[in-house]
Amino acid sequence: MTVLDQPVWHPRTEPAPLLPDAEPYRVLGTPQARTLEPGLLTELYGRLVRGRRYNRQATALTKQGRLAVYPSSTGQEACQIAAALALRPQDWIFPSYRDTLAVVARGVDPVQVLTLLRGDWHSGYDSRACHVAPLSTPLATQLPHAVGLAHAARLQGDDVVALAMVGDGGTSEGDFHEALNFAAVWRAPVVFFVQNNGFAISVPLAKQTAAPSFAHKAVGYGMPGRLVDGNDAAAVHEVLTEAVRQAREGGGPTLVEAVTYRIEAHTNADDAGRYRDDAEVEAWRDRDPIALLEQELRARGLFDESLVSEVEDDAERMAADLRDRMNEDPALDPMDLFAHVYAEPTPQLREQAEMLRAELDAEAGS
Amino acid sequence: MTTALATARATARKPATMAQALNRALRDALADDPSVHLLGEDIGTLGGVFRITDGLAKEFGDSRCTDTPLAEAGILGTAVGMAMYGLRPVVEMQFDAFAYPAFEQLVSHVSRMRNRTRGELPLPLTIRVPYGGGIGGVEHHSDSSEAYYLHTPGLHVVTPATVADAYGLLRAAIASDDPVIFLEPKRLYWSKADWSPDAPDEVPGIGQAVVRRPGRSATLITYGPSVPVCLEAAEAAEADGWDLEVLDLRSLMPFDDETLTASVRRTGRAVVVHESAGFGGAGAEIAARVTERCFHHLEAPVLRVTGFDIPYPPPMLERHHLPSVDRILDAVARLQWDEGGA
Numbered sequence: 001m002t003v004l005d006q007p008v009w010h011p012r013t014e015p016a017p018l019l020p021d022a023e024p025y026r027v028l029g030t031p032q033a034r035t036l037e038p039g040l041l042t043e044l045y046g047r048l049v050r051g052r053r054y055n056r057q058a059t060a061l062t063k064q065g066r067l068a069v070y071p072s073s074t075g076q077e078a079c080q081i082a083a084a085l086a087l088r089p090q091d092w093i094f095p096s097y098r099d100t101l102a103v104v105a106r107g108v109d110p111v112q113v114l115t116l117l118r119g120d121w122h123s124g125y126d127s128r129a130c131h132v133a134p135l136s137t138p139l140a141t142q143l144p145h146a147v148g149l150a151h152a153a154r155l156q157g158d159d160v161v162a163l164a165m166v167g168d169g170g171t172s173e174g175d176f177h178e179a180l181n182f183a184a185v186w187r188a189p190v191v192f193f194v195q196n197n198g199f200a201i202s203v204p205l206a207k208q209t210a211a212p213s214f215a216h217k218a219v220g221y222g223m224p225g226r227l228v229d230g231n232d233a234a235a236v237h238e239v240l241t242e243a244v245r246q247a248r249e250g251g252g253p254t255l256v257e258a259v260t261y262r263i264e265a266h267t268n269a270d271d272a273g274r275y276r277d278d279a280e281v282e283a284w285r286d287r288d289p290i291a292l293l294e295q296e297l298r299a300r301g302l303f304d305e306s307l308v309s310e311v312e313d314d315a316e317r318m319a320a321d322l323r324d325r326m327n328e329d330p331a332l333d334p335m336d337l338f339a340h341v342y343a344e345p346t347p348q349l350r351e352q353a354e355m356l357r358a359e360l361d362a363e364a365g366s
Numbered sequence: 367m368t369t370a371l372a373t374a375r376a377t378a379r380k381p382a383t384m385a386q387a388l389n390r391a392l393r394d395a396l397a398d399d400p401s402v403h404l405l406g407e408d409i410g411t412l413g414g415v416f417r418i419t420d421g422l423a424k425e426f427g428d429s430r431c432t433d434t435p436l437a438e439a440g441i442l443g444t445a446v447g448m449a450m451y452g453l454r455p456v457v458e459m460q461f462d463a464f465a466y467p468a469f470e471q472l473v474s475h476v477s478r479m480r481n482r483t484r485g486e487l488p489l490p491l492t493i494r495v496p497y498g499g500g501i502g503g504v505e506h507h508s509d510s511s512e513a514y515y516l517h518t519p520g521l522h523v524v525t526p527a528t529v530a531d532a533y534g535l536l537r538a539a540i541a542s543d544d545p546v547i548f549l550e551p552k553r554l555y556w557s558k559a560d561w562s563p564d565a566p567d568e569v570p571g572i573g574q575a576v577v578r579r580p581g582r583s584a585t586l587i588t589y590g591p592s593v594p595v596c597l598e599a600a601e602a603a604e605a606d607g608w609d610l611e612v613l614d615l616r617s618l619m620p621f622d623d624e625t626l627t628a629s630v631r632r633t634g635r636a637v638v639v640h641e642s643a644g645f646g647g648a649g650a651e652i653a654a655r656v657t658e659r660c661f662h663h664l665e666a667p668v669l670r671v672t673g674f675d676i677p678y679p680p681p682m683l684e685r686h687h688l689p690s691v692d693r694i695l696d697a698v699a700r701l702q703w704d705e706g707g708a
Contacts, residue, residue, distance in 0.1 A: 121482075121484065122478070122481070122482040122483075123482050123483050123484075126486050127450070127483055127486055127487050128486055128487065133450070134479075134482055134483060134487075138470065138474045138475075141443065141470060141471060141474055141475060143443070144439065144440050144442075144443025144444045144446070144447065144471070145443060145444070145446045145447035145450060145475070146447060147440075147443070147444050147447060148443065148444030148445055148446055148447020148448040148449075148450070148451075148455075149447035149448065149450050149451045150447070151444060151447070151448065152403075152447065152448040152450075152451035152452070152453045153451055155403075155429055155453075156451075162447075174439060174467075175439055175440075175443060175470075175471075178435075178437040178439055178440030178443065179440065179443065179444075181435050181437065181440065182434070182435055182437070182444050185435055336484070339484075339485070340480050340481045340483075340484050341480070341481050341519055341520055342480070342520070342522070342544050343480075343488065343542075343543040343544050346573070346619065346620035346621070347573075347620060347621070347622075347623060347624075348620065348621060348623075
């Protein structure tokens with residue numbers, strides 16, 4: 001029996017999944033951490049430092065007028081990097097606008113990732129080539145896309161998992177519910193990854209949900225839910241990798257909630273002082289995802305001068321390249337406005353394009 | 367040979383309903399292209415509440431004709447993902463007013479994905495929506511929602527009025543590499559015409575209007591469920607000495623300005639007829655386009671006969687709302703015949 005012969009729904013024959021653990025799963029700082037491969041620890045460390053540097057550079061570019069806006073993921077780097085590392089090349093990732101680090105870590109050109117936020121087009125990378133959906137602005141609306149894509153891949157007999165990213169605020173949207181329900185019924189190879197960073201712009205968690213955790217919601221859909229410390233890169237990496245493996249092997253979807261914290265304001269245009277105390281932010285700095293990795297590396301004798309300088313040089317090179325290339329004015333062709341609305345422009349769009357062409361010619365002539 | 371073939375085809379024609387033609391179009395699309403997948407509520411075992419997908423799940427399997435959970439945004443949202451992976455989904459919205467939960471997916475993603483990605487991620491999606499009134503439906507079963515879709519750049523909006531067009535346009539919609547809103551006039555589902563499923567009439571692609579009845583006095587511009595009403599009105603108008611042309615738009619986007627303009631320039635008078643509310647409706651756009659292009663040929667202002675600007679009425683009152691032959695003829699009578707001369 002091939003996958004095509006199987007029914008697309010998932011009859012409820014298995015016992016209901018268990019409730020997730022009450023406490024977020026942790027690895028760093030526990031005895032289990034000693035079993036981690038040194039190579040994984042140093043890779044996570046290097047990528048998190050690089051990610052934080054990317055956030056800092058992108059925020060600086062907003063101040064220089066090179067980006068219209070930037071939603072920083074500082075404090076959430078462990079989630080971002082682990083999401084990308086949990087996937088294989090054939091897998092797809094469905095990011096929200098704050099997930100730029102995951103997209104960069106996936107291998108997309110850092111400049112192309114910022115196209116939306118620079119404002120020269122709505123998406124700057126080739127989604128089909130890199131298997132990354134465009135950054136989604138309407139929250140949670142990309143989750144059903146992930147389910148559909150994963151379902152389609154399964155129908156074709158392809159080995160593809162989709163990782164769908166959403167925040168705590170996005171879980172309140174109807175699309176979150178519908179996506180999880182479809183995924184569970186179809187047993188689609190999808191991992192839903194909720195980064196619970198404590199705030200939907202200004203609205204705190206307590207005003208977003210009365211559930212014991214977002215991971216608990218999984219049980220109602222008939223899928224496993226996992227609660228993980230989102231600042232513990234090793235833990236997030238392990239949990240996501242396991243969820244992806246399970247999806248790949250036909251075990252259906254998983255909902256993973258990573259508890260983390262948005263250290264910066266919502267975007268450069270936001271004023272977090274209006275809705276939270278600095279003391280709260282400072283308390284979270286004690287659980288800084290990079291510092292947690294550093295502690296483990298130090299304890300293992302892996303944190304030395306050469307690692308630090310290698311990682312910092314790499315991050316600075318990336319930042320300098322980003323700065324240089326973002327300081328170039330993007331090439332704009334206003335006629336592109338009509339080029340991709342339809343496969344073939346309608347007669348009405350052809351007329352409007354001619355009008356704009358004439359305006360541009362007149363501008364150039366005057 | 368050609369003559370013999372034509373004769374064989376002609377003899378094969380027999381009465382068929384629009385519902386049968388739509389069913390055949392879906393069946394042929396499924397058979398011709400393995401990337402075509404149908405999604406919707408009750409479209410599998412039941413064959414759809416209007417039986418448009420009757421027998422398809424049995425013939426092609428549940429994975430090609432899938433009963434989904436009851437969630438329209440989820441249906442359209444997952445169809446987007448399937449199209450991103452290269453499939454060609456055809457989704458059924460059970461009724462016009464049940465399509466509204468899917469509106470965000472439609473506006474925020476379906477209509478924009480190709481443009482957003484500079485053509486890298488086209489969405490070859492067909493969204494079938496049974497629409498319109500006149501079937502005695504209770505609330506939420508009789509809306510005409512075309513204006514919402516028309517105001518969303520990136521979508522094609524198509525609606526058949528005949529059995530042959532139902533087949534031809536649905537095949538064209540499914541073959542299109544752009545998202546198509548395929549509005550099915552549900553009160554015409556059971557309308558009949560002589561038609562051969564094995565030799566379906568050639569129907570031009572999406573975007574071409576057709577003159578259903580040539581005439582010299584005035585043009586009735588219409589589409590979907592109002593086409594038969596306009597044809598009836600044109601017949602009745604003969605008694606009053608008016609020779610009315612009836613133009614079936616078939617495609618509201620892309621819009622066939624050329625055929626429309628040629629007709630109105632010839633007749634010099636026009637009435638736009640549709641069921642949906644007039645204010646901000648398709649008729650407003652059509653009247654504006656006709657005026658812009660035919661002003662010096664017009665003998666009278668372009669008039670509209672539409673549904674009232676009210677929520678769709680309860681079934682026992684809907685006949686007062688829907689454009690009727692009398693209301694169309696009243697509008698024709700107001701086309702300044704005395705001043706301009708017929």
